[in-house]
Amino acid sequence: MTAQFNIPSTIVTGAGASANLVPQLARLGARRVLLVTDAFMVSSGLAARFQSAMLNAGLHVATFDGVQPDPTDANVREGARRFAEEKCDAIVALGGGSPMDAAKAVAILATNGEPLSRFQGYHRVERAGVPLLVIPTTAGTGSEVTKVAVITDTKCDVKMMMLDRYLLPTVALVDYELTFSMPPTLTAHVGVDTLTHGIEAYVSRKATALTDPLALQCIRLVTEHLETAWREPHNPAAREGMMLAATLGGMAFSNSSVALVHGMSRPIGAVFHVPHGLSNAVLLPAVTRFSLSGALKRYADIARVMRLATSADSDAAAGERLVAGLAALNTRLDVPPLGACPGVERGRFDVVKDKMAADAMASGSPQNNPVVPTPQQIVALYDEAYERFLAD
Numbered sequence: 184m185t186a187q188f189n190i191p192s193t194i195v196t197g198a199g200a201s202a203n204l205v206p207q208l209a210r211l212g213a214r215r216v217l218l219v220t221d222a223f224m225v226s227s228g229l230a231a232r233f234q235s236a237m238l239n240a241g242l243h244v245a246t247f248d249g250v251q252p253d254p255t256d257a258n259v260r261e262g263a264r265r266f267a268e269e270k271c272d273a274i275v276a277l278g279g280g281s282p283m284d285a286a287k288a289v290a291i292l293a294t295n296g297e298p299l300s301r302f303q304g305y306h307r308v309e310r311a312g313v314p315l316l317v318i319p320t321t322a323g324t325g326s327e328v329t330k331v332a333v334i335t336d337t338k339c340d341v342k343m344m345m346l347d348r349y350l351l352p353t354v355a356l357v358d359y360e361l362t363f364s365m366p367p368t369l370t371a372h373v374g375v376d377t378l379t380h381g382i383e384a385y386v387s388r389k390a391t392a393l394t395d396p397l398a399l400q401c402i403r404l405v406t407e408h409l410e411t412a413w414r415e416p417h418n419p420a421a422r423e424g425m426m427l428a429a430t431l432g433g434m435a436f437s438n439s440s441v442a443l444v445h446g447m448s449r450p451i452g453a454v455f456h457v458p459h460g461l462s463n464a465v466l467l468p469a470v471t472r473f474s475l476s477g478a479l480k481r482y483a484d485i486a487r488v489m490r491l492a493t494s495a496d497s498d499a500a501a502g503e504r505l506v507a508g509l510a511a512l513n514t515r516l517d518v519p520p521l522g523a524c525p526g527v528e529r530g531r532f533d534v535v536k537d538k539m540a541a542d543a544m545a546s547g548s549p550q551n552n553p554v555v556p557t558p559q560q561i562v563a564l565y566d567e568a569y570e571r572f573l574a575d
């Protein structure tokens with residue numbers, strides 16, 4: 184069986200990597216740039232820093248700062264309108280996964296045209312997008328290196344997953360110093376998202392020899408650095424470790440796949456607007472326990488990398504320790520059960536959980552899981568995650 188591996192052609196990492204913005208844009212031949220970002224990046228002054236650098240280099244800069252968390256088709260259309268109106272020839276994305284994903288979709292809309300929804304699924308983009316340079320500020324989704332964009336279809340309340348190599352950024356500037364400002368809650372949520380990428384990439388039915396080492400290194404770095412970054416937001420070693428983990432996790436899952444956690448998490452985000460990292464975190468222990476039997480050796484490897492088990496433990500014991508360890512990590516990071524997440528109300532949850540299960544199955548991600556669930560099993564897992572998870 185063959186496997187394809189795609190990542191951006193240029194990835195610059197390390198403290199100050201984002202200062203490469205202007206030279207990298209010059210290499211791309213960009214003259215008129217659309218900066219795609221969000222309101223926080225503007226209010227924090229970070230957007231202005233990059234705007235000034237580009238303006239001082241003689242570039243025309245237009246800004247679209249209307250991306251909302253979990254970006255929508257309306258956000259993308261507005262960005263595309265600005266791109267055309269300002270006659271731009273390149274895009275810079277600044278922010279977390281939301282601005283990066285919105286920018287990816289704007290980049291392909293600019294060359295392929297509407298309708299956006301036809302790109303949902305796998306390998307549906309006909310033409311390469313315009314040059315896209317991304318600067319992540321969360322660690323994170325790994326979107327800076329993935330061929331994936333997730334955009335909410337506001338008509339049907341579905342998070343559309345698009346995967347195509349034309350969604351890859353051209354350049355990623357991965358600068359951990361931009362993550363010092365993340366508050367502990369955001370650090371926890373996006374950090375468990377990163378961990379989920381590493382775990383799902385490693386246990387996926389589509390895991391490859393190229394993605395395995397990236398996934399395991401992602402998990403190793405999260406184990407070492409997440410809780411320190413959460414406690415000490417300005418700890419450079421911890422922030423650097425988490426930033427690298429996010430980028431490695433992105434490379435891994437984008438070329439392997441995500442699985443059941445992400446499949447079930449997207450409908451929670453689409454319906455209840457629970458932040459993406461949090462909706463993964465609340466599902467991870469229950470889904471891991473459900474999936475253990477399909478890839479016991481691989482889950483045991485993860486438990487050992489996370490120092491939850493040793494080589495003296497049987498794979499079965501290591502798997503059980505992994506489930507308990509993931510639940511304990513959520514507790515230490517103050518991750519609430521699904522039922523205690525803001526906006527998730529029991530009555531509505533009971534009405535929509537069948538649709539959420541159907542949408543999860545339709546996304547294709549559960550089919551990559553070590554154990555492929557039925558829709559009824561997905562509903563049972565939603566119910567389990569709703570309450571505080573009990574490891575035994």
Ligand SMILES: NC(=O)c1ccc[n+]([C@@H]2O[C@H](COP(=O)([O-])OP(=O)(O)OC[C@H]3O[C@@H](n4cnc5c(N)ncnc54)[C@H](O)[C@@H]3O)[C@@H](O)[C@H]2O)c1
Pocket residue numbers: 221222223224251252253254278279280281282284320321323324325326329330331332333361362363364365366369373433459460
């Ligand atoms: N394309 C991919 O490969 C991929 C992978 C995983 C998730 N996603 C998508 O990414 C989105 C989530 O992205 P995210 O978790 O990075 O969050 P986000 O981009 O939605 O940002 C969340 C909040 O954090 C703020 N923020 C960002 N950087 C900050 C910083 N340095 N300091 C303080 N606040 C900061 C933002 O302004 C926003 O208010 C979801 O839509 C999810 O579906 C995409």
